[in-house]
Structure formats: C-alpha cells, structure tokens
Amino acid sequence: MAARDVVGVHAMGGGLARTFGVVRDRVPGGRSVTRGVKAEVGEVQTALDLEIVVDYGVSIADVARAVRENVIAAVERMTGLEVVEVNIAVSDVKLPDEEEESPEPRLQ
Secondary structure (H helix, E strand, O other): OOOOOOOOEEEEOOHHHHHHHHHHHOOOOOOOOOOOEEEEEOOOEEEEEEEEEEEOOOOHHHHHHHHHHHHHHHHHHHHOOEEEEEEEEEEEEEOOOOOOOOOOOOOO
16 A cells, blocks of 8 residues: 555556456455555565556656655554565556556447
8 A cells, every 4th residue: 555655656466367366456455455465475475466557757766766665654653674675676657548457338
C-alpha cells in the first residue's frame, strides 16, 4: 500500500500477476495488496522486492526513490524490522491512451 500511494505508480506486479489480479479483484473479498511484493524476513531485518507499473511521463528514478522511501518508512514503523534492501523493478509503463487490462466480456 505504501508503494501504491506514490504519485506515478499505476499498478503493482507484472503483466500476468495483474491479469490474475483483475479477476481476483472482481471476487468479493479477493483483493490482494501483496501483488508485486516479495519479502524475505529475518529476526530483525527484511529485504523487499517490488514490481511496479509507472505512469507515462513520470521520472522513473524519482518514482522509484519515493517508493523506496515510503516503503522503508512504513515497514519499519509497522513491524520494527530494519529494511536492509528494497529492489524495485519497473515491469511496464502505462500509456495515457491504453485501456485497463481486463478480460473481455462474453456475450451469450
């Protein structure tokens, strides 16, 4: 959630994860906030891998920096763990004229 709060982050996860996420989001109670997030948690430290989609026209370096700062602050505040690593992979750029990825409705 801390990563999604950053202006310029369009979505979390890669293409396949987002496709499954669209289906999961349509199921009541099926929303996943962990899409695009992997964590290795130790006794006092943690390392995170994030996969994000950014909006077209934003500075990827600035967005990544803001995501890293937001995530570190949120995780350390909520868990008390020291965040030793945050790896951010930009898997896609959302163009302004692209439609949201969603399954095509079936007509019967």
